[in-house]
Structure formats: C-alpha cells, structure tokens
Amino acid sequence: MNPSKRSSHISQPLSRSVAVIGGGPAGLMAAEVLIQAGVQVDLFEAKPSVGRKLLVAGKGGLNLTHSEPREFFLSRYGTRRPQIEPMLDSFGPDALREWARSLGVDTFIGSSGRVFPIGLKTAPLLHAWIKRLRTGGVTFHMRHRWTGWDAAGRLCFSTPQGERSLTPDAVILALGGGSWPGLGSDGSWVPLLAARSVDIAPLKPANCGFDVGWTEHFRTRFAGQPVKPVVLSFTNTKGNAFRQQGEFIVTETGFEGSLIYAASALLREEIAATGIAIIHLDLTPNFALALLTEKLSHPRGSRSVSSHLQRQTGIKGVKAGLLREVLPAEIFANPARLAAAIKALPLMLTAPRPLEEAISTAGGVRFEALDERLMLRTLPGVFCAGEMLDWEAPTGGYLLTACFATGRATGKGVLDWLAGQK
Numbered sequence: 544m545n546p547s548k549r550s551s552h553i554s555q556p557l558s559r560s561v562a563v564i565g566g567g568p569a570g571l572m573a574a575e576v577l578i579q580a581g582v583q584v585d586l587f588e589a590k591p592s593v594g595r596k597l598l599v600a601g602k603g604g605l606n607l608t609h610s611e612p613r614e615f616f617l618s619r620y621g622t623r624r625p626q627i628e629p630m631l632d633s634f635g636p637d638a639l640r641e642w643a644r645s646l647g648v649d650t651f652i653g654s655s656g657r658v659f660p661i662g663l664k665t666a667p668l669l670h671a672w673i674k675r676l677r678t679g680g681v682t683f684h685m686r687h688r689w690t691g692w693d694a695a696g697r698l699c700f701s702t703p704q705g706e707r708s709l710t711p712d713a714v715i716l717a718l719g720g721g722s723w724p725g726l727g728s729d730g731s732w733v734p735l736l737a738a739r740s741v742d743i744a745p746l747k748p749a750n751c752g753f754d755v756g757w758t759e760h761f762r763t764r765f766a767g768q769p770v771k772p773v774v775l776s777f778t779n780t781k782g783n784a785f786r787q788q789g790e791f792i793v794t795e796t797g798f799e800g801s802l803i804y805a806a807s808a809l810l811r812e813e814i815a816a817t818g819i820a821i822i823h824l825d826l827t828p829n830f831a832l833a834l835l836t837e838k839l840s841h842p843r844g845s846r847s848v849s850s851h852l853q854r855q856t857g858i859k860g861v862k863a864g865l866l867r868e869v870l871p872a873e874i875f876a877n878p879a880r881l882a883a884a885i886k887a888l889p890l891m892l893t894a895p896r897p898l899e900e901a902i903s904t905a906g907g908v909r910f911e912a913l914d915e916r917l918m919l920r921t922l923p924g925v926f927c928a929g930e931m932l933d934w935e936a937p938t939g940g941y942l943l944t945a946c947f948a949t950g951r952a953t954g955k956g957v958l959d960w961l962a963g964q965k
C-alpha cells in the first residue's frame with residue numbers, strides 16, 4: 544500500500560519537524576501522536592509501501608490484542624514487564640480496540656480470548672489509518688532507506704534519486720526486528736546504532752520453529768501435517784516449567800506452530816545453554832495414564848499393532864508416526880510402557896530455526912540504553928520504538944499491542960523532549 548505516489552522531496556529542515564523512520568505499526572503510531580500535537584512529521588520507509596509485516600500478520604486473521612485479565616496480559620512480557628507495563632497502562636488492549644473503532648474497524652473477541660478486527664482483515668484498517676495520517680499532515684517518503692548519520696550528524700538516506708540527508712529536530716527509529724527480512728525489517732540498523740555506543744542485545748528468533756532431525760521415512764510421510772490435540776511439557780535445567788495443550792505442524796526439519804511458539808523462548812535459551820532441549824508430548828490429553836494402559840492391555844487378537852493402537856486409543860497417522868519415529872520396537876509389545884510413552888513422548892530439539900523464519904525477534908536496543916521517554920541516552924533526540932527494542936512476547940496479539948504502545952510512548956516522549964528544548 545503506497546500512501547504517497549508523489550516524489551518525495553526533502554525540504555530544508557523546518558522548526559519542530561520530526562523524522563519517523565520505519566512505517567510499521569510502531570512508526571505509524573508515533574507519527575499519529577505527533578501530528579495530533581501539530582508537529583510536522585516526515586515518515587521514511589525503505590520499502591515501496593508501509594505496513595508490509597502488518598499486512599502479512601493479518602493473513603490468517605489479524606490478532607490485534609488479547610482480552611485476558613490485565614495480570615495475565617502483563618505476564619506475557621516476562622522479564623521486560625516493568626518496562627512495558629507503564630506504556631500498556633497508557634495504551635493497552637482496550638485503548639487499542641477503541642483506536643481501531645475510531646478508524647471504522649470494530650473488533651471481536653475470539654473463542655481463545657484473542658481480539659481480531661471484524662472481518663479479520665488488515666487492509667481496511669491500514670488503508671483508513673494511512674488516509675487519516677496523510678490528511679493529518681504526515682509526509683510519506685517511500686523507498687528511503689536510512690543508512691546512518693554523516694560526519695555533520697545529518698540523517699542519511701539511500702533513495703532511487705540518490706543519497707539524501709536532513710537534520711530534523713528529533714528522530715524516531717521504528718525499524719523492526721530481523722524476522723521475515725523480505726518485508727523490510729532486516730536488522731541492518733544494528734551496526735549503525737552499535738557504532739554510536741548504543742547497547743544492543745543480540746537479535747534472536749522468537750516465536751520460532753525448532754529442528755528435531757527426522758528420519759527420511761518420517762519426514763517424507765508427515766512434513767506439513769498438524770499434530771493435535773497434544774500437551775507439550777518442558778522443564779529447563781533451571782527448573783522453569785512449561786505445560787500447555789495446543790497443536791503444532793511437522794516441518795521438513797522439525798516442527799513449528801502456536802504451541803511450539805509459546806514455549807520457544809524457554810526452548811531457545813535451553814539450547815543456547817546446553818546444546819539441546821528435551822520436550823515431552825502427551826499425545827492423548829483426554830485419556831489418563833491408567834485408562835490408556837487398560838485400553839492397550841485389551842487382547843490384540845489377530846489385529847496389527849497399528850490397528851490395535853487406533854481402535855483402543857484413536858492414535859493414527861502422524862501421532863502413530865511419531866511413536867514409531869521415537870520408540871524402540873519392543874515397547875509396542877508392552878502396554879504399560881507404551882501407555883507411559885504416549886503420555887510423555889520425549890523429543891530432542893537441537894536448534895531453533897533461523898531468525899529470518901521466526902515470527903518475531905528477541906533482543907534489540909536494551910531499555911538500559913534508553914530513558915523513560917525511550918530516548919537513547921547516547922544520542923539525545925533519537926528515540927526507539929517497536930520490535931527493535933529488547934523485549935519479547937508470545938503470539939496472541941501481545942506483539943502488536945506492545946509495538947503500538949511503544950510507538951505511542953515515543954511520540955509522547957518526543958513532544959516532551961521538544962518542549963524542554965524550547
């Protein structure tokens with residue numbers, strides 16, 4: 544979606560002009576706060592259009608936020624809750640839904656408590672938002688890739704018309720993380736800020752799949768198939784436990800999907816610390832171990848092991864394939880051992896999938912490098928928002944909610960800082 548077809552000429556710096564770099568949810572939200580306060584905003588975006596990741600996020604239904612109670616919601620930000628909480632207090636799930644309504648897009652709460660726009664689509668929301676921003680006075684500069692600062696401290700951009708530079712009164716960087724780089728956020732800002740002594744936690748995959756290393760036999764038969772319902776249990780070497788029911792998809796190299804994403808931060812850190820992570824799957828969450836053992840103990844008669852398993856427990860297809868993949872053949876002749884394995888099937892994870900494939904990014908600009916307005920301590924007048932900050936959260940609308948909230952916080956932070964500069 545290209546908000547500005549006209550050529551983007553960067554004029555001489557005006558007083559009280561702010562450059563917002565990055566046209567994702569965080570940057571657009573920052574721009575909105577600023578124009579509402581009457582500040583001139585130039586928004587620079589490397590891609591030909593803004594909101595590309597937001598549009599892709601909406602492909603399976605845009606999960607804007609979550610309706611669960613505040614305490615649960617805040618707990619999703621883990622160790623970064625203290626930093627994110629004040630911004631969510633200022634612009635949290637309810638405010639976000641109200642904001643969507645102000646753009647003519649009502650939301651609804653799905654059965655899981657997740658919040659979606661009615662119609663599930665992103666495009667109407669993004670269209671209405673860009674229109675409102677443009678009408679409000681935001682000047683969009685597409686195909687403007689920020690490349691750093693020159694020796695005189697000017698912001699530099701690479702554009703189809705050549706190199707350009709400018710000196711605004713303040714800058715908001717909302718450059719995203721490093722996942723799905725084809726959509727624009729590729730983490731190329733990391734060396735630019737590191738060279739300016741900004742403390743940055745290494746970017747890592749979050750909400751990502753993992754490698755298991757299937758046999759050729761299993762991979763060719765089951766890659767692409769969903770496994771559901773299943774309970775995933777994991778306890779790391781520090782004693783932190785995860786247990787949740789859900790589903791995942793078998794991939795060529797391992798698995799991915801909502802249940803895996805929910806555990807991905809713990810699993811990623813365990814692999815980083817020890818080289819592997821061993822999870823346990825309960826393939827029959829609806830049967831207690833005793834009942835399962837009793838069922839499997841029924842005489843098999845002339846039936847094959849597979850049809851006995853299916854008849855007694857309903858396990859077939861990919862779940863049966865997982866058992867065959869992991870268990871030695873002799874266990875299938877022992878009902879008690881087989882039942883125990885079905886309730887806690889061990890799987891060894893060897894690596895997270897690369898950052899480029901992940902839904903989101905962990906790591907980024909450390910909050911310690913920022914003041915309470917999200918302004919860089921080493922670069923006065925430069926603010927950071929969105930996924931490029933060092934926080935992570937599971938899927939469920941928590942990512943977008945925090946991107947919107949931090950975008951808003953930087954807009955307000957800039958206003959506060961500009962007021963102090965007068």
Ligand SMILES: Cc1cc2nc3c(=O)[nH]c(=O)nc-3n(C[C@H](O)[C@H](O)[C@H](O)COP(=O)(O)OP(=O)(O)OC[C@H]3O[C@@H](n4cnc5c(N)ncnc54)[C@H](O)[C@@H]3O)c2cc1C
Binds near residue numbers: 903939
């Ligand atoms: C497949 C997928 C599904 C998702 N689904 C959901 C979901 O349902 N719910 C949810 O909450 N979250 C979801 N997310 C995550 C969510 O989309 C992101 O967290 C969010 O878009 C991040 O917003 P942002 O503004 O920080 O960064 P981005 O949206 O990544 O925007 C950053 C922008 O900066 C631009 N940029 C980068 N570098 C430069 C540069 N040097 N110069 C100029 N411009 C630059 C990029 O082109 C990009 O447009 C999903 C993500 C993916 C990949």
